[in-house]
Amino acid sequence: MEQLELLPDLPAPPAAEPDRVPEIVQQIQAAPDAATAVALLRRAVRALGVDAATFTSFVRDDATLASYRSLLACDPVWGQQYASNGWCLDDPWLRYALGHVSPVRAEEIQRLTPQQRFVADAAAHFGFRGTLVVPVPTPAAQNRVGVLCLGSNDRRRFHGPDYPQLRLLARSLAMELGDWMHQHLRAEFMRAARITDDDLRLLRHQQQGHSSKVIAQALNTEAKTIDCRFQRLSLRLGAANRRAALRLAELYGLV
DSSP states (O other), rough: OOOOOOOOOOOOOOOOOGGGGGHHHHHTOOHHHSHHHHHHHHHHHHTTOOSSEEEEEEEOOOOOEEEEHHHHEHHHHHHHHHHHTGGGOOHHHHHHHHHOOOOHHHHHHOOOOOHHHHHHHHHTTOOOOOOEEEEEETTTTEEEEEEEEESSSSSSGGGGGTHHHHHHHHHHHHHHHHHHHHHHHHHHHHHHHTTHHHHHHHHHHTTOOOOHHHHHHHHSSOHHHHHHHHHHHHHTTSSHHHHHHHHHHHHOOOO
Protein backbone atom coordinates (compact mmCIF):
# COMPACT_ATOMS: atom_id res chain seq x y z
CA MET A 1 0.00 0.00 0.00
CA GLU A 2 1.24 3.51 -0.82
CA GLN A 3 2.31 5.86 1.96
CA LEU A 4 -0.06 8.75 2.66
CA GLU A 5 1.42 12.22 3.09
CA LEU A 6 0.92 14.20 6.28
CA LEU A 7 -1.88 16.74 6.19
CA PRO A 8 -1.41 20.43 7.00
CA ASP A 9 -3.57 22.17 9.58
CA LEU A 10 -6.90 23.25 8.10
CA PRO A 11 -9.32 26.01 9.15
CA ALA A 12 -12.11 25.20 11.56
CA PRO A 13 -15.66 24.74 10.22
CA PRO A 14 -18.36 27.41 10.81
CA ALA A 15 -19.73 27.78 14.32
CA ALA A 16 -22.07 24.96 15.34
CA GLU A 17 -25.81 25.46 15.79
CA PRO A 18 -26.72 22.35 17.81
CA ASP A 19 -30.22 23.63 18.59
CA ARG A 20 -31.11 23.03 14.93
CA VAL A 21 -30.22 19.34 15.00
CA PRO A 22 -33.41 17.92 16.61
CA GLU A 23 -35.55 19.62 13.95
CA ILE A 24 -33.38 18.13 11.19
CA VAL A 25 -33.51 14.69 12.80
CA GLN A 26 -37.31 14.80 12.90
CA GLN A 27 -37.44 15.30 9.13
CA ILE A 28 -35.39 12.22 8.24
CA GLN A 29 -38.18 9.64 8.47
CA ALA A 30 -40.22 11.55 5.88
CA ALA A 31 -37.34 11.69 3.38
CA PRO A 32 -38.73 10.22 0.13
CA ASP A 33 -35.36 9.22 -1.33
CA ALA A 34 -31.63 9.01 -0.70
CA ALA A 35 -30.96 12.46 -2.16
CA THR A 36 -33.25 14.04 0.42
CA ALA A 37 -31.71 12.00 3.23
CA VAL A 38 -28.23 13.14 2.16
CA ALA A 39 -29.37 16.78 2.05
CA LEU A 40 -30.64 16.45 5.62
CA LEU A 41 -27.39 14.80 6.68
CA ARG A 42 -25.45 17.71 5.17
CA ARG A 43 -27.60 20.16 7.13
CA ALA A 44 -26.91 18.19 10.30
CA VAL A 45 -23.17 18.29 9.55
CA ARG A 46 -23.24 22.08 9.39
CA ALA A 47 -25.39 22.37 12.51
CA LEU A 48 -23.04 20.09 14.47
CA GLY A 49 -20.04 22.14 13.41
CA VAL A 50 -18.19 19.27 11.76
CA ASP A 51 -16.75 18.93 8.25
CA ALA A 52 -17.97 15.59 6.91
CA ALA A 53 -20.16 12.59 7.61
CA THR A 54 -20.98 9.18 6.25
CA PHE A 55 -23.74 6.80 7.21
CA THR A 56 -23.20 3.20 6.19
CA SER A 57 -25.63 0.27 6.42
CA PHE A 58 -23.94 -3.13 6.24
CA VAL A 59 -25.86 -6.32 5.49
CA ARG A 60 -24.34 -9.82 5.53
CA ASP A 61 -26.72 -12.10 3.63
CA ASP A 62 -24.80 -15.25 4.54
CA ALA A 63 -21.30 -16.39 5.43
CA THR A 64 -19.86 -15.26 2.08
CA LEU A 65 -22.12 -12.50 0.72
CA ALA A 66 -22.25 -8.97 2.11
CA SER A 67 -23.29 -5.57 0.84
CA TYR A 68 -23.35 -2.01 2.05
CA ARG A 69 -25.14 1.25 1.27
CA SER A 70 -23.89 4.68 2.21
CA LEU A 71 -25.17 8.22 2.54
CA LEU A 72 -22.26 10.58 1.96
CA ALA A 73 -22.05 14.14 3.25
CA CYS A 74 -18.39 14.53 2.32
CA ASP A 75 -16.10 14.77 -0.69
CA PRO A 76 -17.58 12.31 -3.25
CA VAL A 77 -14.06 11.17 -4.14
CA TRP A 78 -13.95 9.43 -0.76
CA GLY A 79 -17.00 7.35 -1.70
CA GLN A 80 -15.48 6.48 -5.07
CA GLN A 81 -12.18 5.37 -3.54
CA TYR A 82 -13.94 3.44 -0.78
CA ALA A 83 -16.01 1.50 -3.31
CA SER A 84 -13.34 0.94 -5.97
CA ASN A 85 -10.77 -0.30 -3.42
CA GLY A 86 -13.24 -2.52 -1.55
CA TRP A 87 -12.45 -0.78 1.74
CA CYS A 88 -15.69 -2.01 3.29
CA LEU A 89 -13.80 -5.17 4.24
CA ASP A 90 -11.09 -3.18 6.06
CA ASP A 91 -13.13 -0.26 7.41
CA PRO A 92 -12.13 -0.04 11.11
CA TRP A 93 -15.18 2.05 12.02
CA LEU A 94 -17.61 -0.39 10.44
CA ARG A 95 -15.80 -3.25 12.15
CA TYR A 96 -16.17 -1.47 15.47
CA ALA A 97 -19.90 -1.03 14.89
CA LEU A 98 -20.31 -4.76 14.23
CA GLY A 99 -19.31 -5.52 17.82
CA HIS A 100 -20.18 -2.45 19.87
CA VAL A 101 -23.11 -0.15 20.63
CA SER A 102 -21.48 2.92 22.23
CA PRO A 103 -20.19 5.96 20.29
CA VAL A 104 -16.42 6.28 20.39
CA ARG A 105 -13.70 8.58 19.13
CA ALA A 106 -11.90 6.83 16.30
CA GLU A 107 -8.49 7.15 17.96
CA GLU A 108 -9.82 5.10 20.89
CA ILE A 109 -10.47 2.02 18.73
CA GLN A 110 -7.70 -0.44 19.50
CA ARG A 111 -5.90 -3.29 17.72
CA LEU A 112 -6.22 -2.07 14.14
CA THR A 113 -4.70 -4.15 11.38
CA PRO A 114 -2.31 -2.43 8.93
CA GLN A 115 -5.08 -2.40 6.33
CA GLN A 116 -7.53 -0.80 8.77
CA ARG A 117 -4.97 1.85 9.73
CA PHE A 118 -4.45 2.59 6.04
CA VAL A 119 -8.20 3.13 5.49
CA ALA A 120 -8.39 5.43 8.53
CA ASP A 121 -5.38 7.42 7.27
CA ALA A 122 -6.98 7.70 3.83
CA ALA A 123 -10.21 9.04 5.38
CA ALA A 124 -8.21 11.84 7.04
CA HIS A 125 -7.65 13.34 3.58
CA PHE A 126 -11.41 13.80 3.17
CA GLY A 127 -12.41 15.56 6.38
CA PHE A 128 -11.97 12.76 8.92
CA ARG A 129 -8.80 13.79 10.77
CA GLY A 130 -10.87 13.57 13.94
CA THR A 131 -13.79 11.15 13.85
CA LEU A 132 -16.71 10.19 16.05
CA VAL A 133 -17.98 6.68 15.32
CA VAL A 134 -21.63 6.06 16.25
CA PRO A 135 -22.94 2.47 15.85
CA VAL A 136 -26.60 1.75 15.18
CA PRO A 137 -27.27 -1.74 16.61
CA THR A 138 -30.05 -3.90 15.18
CA PRO A 139 -31.78 -7.13 16.24
CA ALA A 140 -29.87 -8.90 13.46
CA ALA A 141 -26.60 -8.13 15.31
CA GLN A 142 -23.61 -9.33 13.27
CA ASN A 143 -25.64 -9.64 10.07
CA ARG A 144 -26.99 -6.08 9.86
CA VAL A 145 -25.61 -2.89 11.36
CA GLY A 146 -25.41 0.82 10.68
CA VAL A 147 -22.71 3.31 11.56
CA LEU A 148 -22.58 7.10 11.46
CA CYS A 149 -19.12 8.63 11.19
CA LEU A 150 -18.77 12.34 11.86
CA GLY A 151 -15.50 13.85 10.68
CA SER A 152 -13.56 17.01 11.38
CA ASN A 153 -10.38 18.52 9.98
CA ASP A 154 -9.60 19.40 13.61
CA ARG A 155 -8.21 16.35 15.38
CA ARG A 156 -9.42 17.74 18.73
CA ARG A 157 -12.98 18.53 17.60
CA PHE A 158 -14.46 15.71 19.69
CA HIS A 159 -12.56 16.58 22.87
CA GLY A 160 -14.02 20.00 23.71
CA PRO A 161 -16.55 20.96 26.40
CA ASP A 162 -19.43 20.49 23.95
CA TYR A 163 -18.52 16.84 23.35
CA PRO A 164 -21.22 15.31 25.63
CA GLN A 165 -23.96 17.26 23.81
CA LEU A 166 -22.42 16.46 20.42
CA ARG A 167 -22.28 12.77 21.28
CA LEU A 168 -25.95 12.77 22.31
CA LEU A 169 -27.09 14.59 19.17
CA ALA A 170 -24.97 12.33 16.99
CA ARG A 171 -26.58 9.28 18.53
CA SER A 172 -30.10 10.53 17.82
CA LEU A 173 -29.08 11.39 14.25
CA ALA A 174 -27.56 7.94 13.76
CA MET A 175 -30.64 6.13 15.05
CA GLU A 176 -32.98 8.04 12.72
CA LEU A 177 -30.70 7.46 9.75
CA GLY A 178 -30.60 3.77 10.67
CA ASP A 179 -34.39 3.55 10.78
CA TRP A 180 -34.69 5.39 7.47
CA MET A 181 -32.12 3.18 5.76
CA HIS A 182 -33.74 0.01 7.09
CA GLN A 183 -37.15 1.02 5.74
CA HIS A 184 -35.60 2.07 2.43
CA LEU A 185 -33.74 -1.23 1.99
CA ARG A 186 -36.78 -3.22 3.10
CA ALA A 187 -39.00 -1.55 0.50
CA GLU A 188 -36.34 -1.97 -2.18
CA PHE A 189 -35.92 -5.65 -1.34
CA MET A 190 -39.67 -6.26 -1.46
CA ARG A 191 -39.97 -4.54 -4.85
CA ALA A 192 -37.02 -6.43 -6.34
CA ALA A 193 -38.34 -9.82 -5.16
CA ARG A 194 -41.99 -8.91 -5.86
CA ILE A 195 -43.04 -9.87 -2.33
CA THR A 196 -46.80 -10.04 -1.79
CA ASP A 197 -48.95 -10.22 1.33
CA ASP A 198 -49.49 -13.92 0.57
CA ASP A 199 -45.71 -14.41 0.55
CA LEU A 200 -45.44 -12.72 3.95
CA ARG A 201 -48.13 -15.02 5.35
CA LEU A 202 -46.14 -18.03 4.14
CA LEU A 203 -42.97 -16.70 5.73
CA ARG A 204 -44.71 -16.08 9.05
CA HIS A 205 -45.93 -19.67 9.07
CA GLN A 206 -42.37 -20.83 8.36
CA GLN A 207 -41.12 -18.60 11.18
CA GLN A 208 -43.46 -20.42 13.55
CA GLY A 209 -42.08 -23.77 12.41
CA HIS A 210 -45.25 -24.94 10.64
CA SER A 211 -45.01 -27.80 8.16
CA SER A 212 -46.47 -27.60 4.67
CA LYS A 213 -49.39 -29.72 5.84
CA VAL A 214 -50.19 -27.37 8.72
CA ILE A 215 -49.86 -24.31 6.48
CA ALA A 216 -52.08 -25.92 3.85
CA GLN A 217 -54.79 -26.55 6.43
CA ALA A 218 -54.60 -22.93 7.60
CA LEU A 219 -54.83 -21.61 4.03
CA ASN A 220 -57.38 -24.15 2.82
CA THR A 221 -55.17 -25.68 0.14
CA GLU A 222 -52.87 -28.69 -0.38
CA ALA A 223 -49.39 -29.32 1.02
CA LYS A 224 -47.90 -29.74 -2.45
CA THR A 225 -49.27 -26.30 -3.38
CA ILE A 226 -47.50 -24.82 -0.36
CA ASP A 227 -44.26 -26.52 -1.39
CA CYS A 228 -44.55 -25.05 -4.89
CA ARG A 229 -45.22 -21.58 -3.51
CA PHE A 230 -42.17 -21.80 -1.28
CA GLN A 231 -40.05 -22.91 -4.23
CA ARG A 232 -41.16 -19.92 -6.32
CA LEU A 233 -40.65 -17.56 -3.39
CA SER A 234 -37.16 -18.92 -2.68
CA LEU A 235 -36.26 -18.48 -6.34
CA ARG A 236 -37.34 -14.83 -6.32
CA LEU A 237 -35.38 -14.21 -3.14
CA GLY A 238 -32.30 -15.98 -4.47
CA ALA A 239 -32.45 -18.38 -1.53
CA ALA A 240 -31.53 -22.06 -1.61
CA ASN A 241 -34.62 -23.20 0.29
CA ARG A 242 -37.48 -22.02 2.48
CA ARG A 243 -35.31 -21.81 5.60
CA ALA A 244 -32.82 -19.59 3.78
CA ALA A 245 -35.73 -17.53 2.44
CA LEU A 246 -36.92 -16.97 6.00
CA ARG A 247 -33.43 -15.89 7.12
CA LEU A 248 -33.35 -13.27 4.38
CA ALA A 249 -36.86 -12.10 5.24
CA GLU A 250 -35.87 -11.69 8.88
CA LEU A 251 -32.64 -9.94 7.95
CA TYR A 252 -34.50 -7.29 5.94
CA GLY A 253 -37.29 -6.99 8.50
CA LEU A 254 -40.07 -8.47 6.35
CA VAL A 255 -41.31 -10.64 9.22
